[in-house]
Amino acid sequence: MFREVLVTLWLFLFYIVYTGSTTPYDIATGLVVAALVGVPASRVLVSDERKLLDVKRYIHLFYYALKYMTVIEFKAHMDVVKRVFTMRLNPGIVKIPVYAKSRYGRLLIAVSITNTPGTVVVDERDGWFYVNWIDVASTKPEEARLAISAEFEDYAFKIFE
Amino acid sequence: MGRRLLGLVFVYSLALALALVVYATGSLQPPHEIKRLGVFYVEETFFGNMTAMSPEAVTAIVWDYRGLDTVYETAVFFLAVVAGLAVFRVSKTPPLKRGVGLTEISRTSTKIVAALIVVVSASIALHGHLTPGGGFQGGSTLAIAPLLVIPIFSYYALLARRLTPGLLVTLRGLALTAIGLVALLPVFKGLEVVTNIRFYPAYILGQLVSGSLLLYNSSEYIAVASGFAAVFLYLSFEEEFHEEERGEDHE
Structure with a gap:
């Protein structure tokens, strides 16, 4: 029951943000649409209700989102900007292990890697990510993991595992 | 640090x-003054006398002032969907197998994105009489959800939830019937066909619904989404299935 309510609320919030207006008409239609989508979707989207209740996970998620969008993205962008001028490129595809088991944790790691300039997850197979890396510092999976995804994975564990 | x-x-x-x-x-x-052309449109569709009571001029024109034209457009699209079904001769659906689909990452993100697409499309359709958008735009947006599911999960995921081309075309037929009913209902009260504000209320509980425009937009939303989804679905069936349907040999 809790997951249905929470997913409905998130979707309602999304509806209102997208619509950009809070008249009674928007709130009424938003609640109906969010409930119609949220109740069936919550069964597909949420498998462990207890994690939804854990406030610590939300704090980690909020902190990570803020840090990712400011510090991590900034550093990755500046690195690529520098490479544009120096043309010090050593591209290649490396294989890195991913220890997170939850599907959202793995998704978070994959999109975090892809969204930072310089690294793109090109495939996922048997628990490994294949990452196209602008500067292959090491082809050893563990070393590559430390350089590419170790920080993302720490947060993925705190938020979703 | x-x-x-x-x-x-x-x-x-x-x-x-x-x-x-x-x-x-x-x-x-934003500019402080509305251009003269803008004033003309808003007066003709909302503030003046005998208007469609919709500040969104395009919706007022499409569903009220030239409603018959839109009915023909909708009919053309319906005939295209039905003609597609006839050409491909889809009367049954392929036997359910387990689709391969893409990676877990694509699947998980698609689940989230699909839910958000439905919400956004509903907002576009339900605000068609207030802001740019409407039934066709909302319906086209909604159809993106099955279009994403087909390559990422395989079309069996839709068939397993009983979303077959047959059901979708039936849904489209029902939505079009609803559009027809909205147009015809005023006749029973002695008014002209496709009468808007003289028959349907412009406001409900103080909220602007622009009479029949909201009803047209909502029905068109379902009609367009189910029509596109049916097309996407039967176009993604394997050629072997279509050949079996037609009783052709592979020789």
Whole structure:
């Protein structure tokens, strides 16, 4: 029951943000649409209700989102900007292990890697990510993991595992 | 820590400087006066006498002032969907197998994105009489959800939830019937066909619904989404299935 309510609320919030207006008409239609989508979707989207209740996970998620969008993205962008001028490129595809088991944790790691300039997850197979890396510092999976995804994975564990 | 802080300060000052420049040059401020053409349209569709009671001029024109034209457009699209079904001769659906689909990452993100697409499309359709958008635009947006599911999960995922081309075309037929009923209902009260404000209320509980425009938009939303979804679905069936359907040999 809790997951249905929470997913409905998130979707309602999304509806209102997208619509950009809070008249009674928007709130009424938003609640109906969010409930119609949220109740069936919550069964597909949420498998462990207890994690939804854990406030610590939300704090980690909020902190990570803020840090990712400011510090991590900034550093990755500046690195690529520098490479544009120096043309010090050593591209290649490396294989890195991913220890997170939850599907959202793995998704978070994959999109975090892809969204930072310089690294793109090109495939996922048997628990490994294949990452196209602008500067292959090491082809050893563990070393590559430390350089590419170790920080993302720490947060993925705190938020979703 | 110090360098990180320095980086943060740098990013924020850059963003602040950019925001100030944009604000100071006034490029983000909307004009204070409406152009004469805009005034003309809003008076004709909302503020004046005998209007469609919709500030969104395009919806007022499409569903009210030239409603018959739109009915023909909708009919053309319906005939195209039905003709597609006839050409492909889809009367059954392929036997259910387990689809391969893409990676877990694609599947998980698609589940989230599909839910958000439905919400956004509903907002586009339900605000068609207030802001740019409407039934066709909302329905086309909604149809993206099955279009994403087909390559990422395989079309069996839709068939397993009983979303077959047959059901979708039936749904489209029902939605079109609803459009027809909205147009015909005023006749029973002695008014002309496709009468809007003289028969349907412009406001419900103080909220602007623009009479029949909301009803047309909602029905068109279902009609367009189910029509596109049916097309996407039967176009993704394997050729072997179509050949079996037609009773052709592979020789």
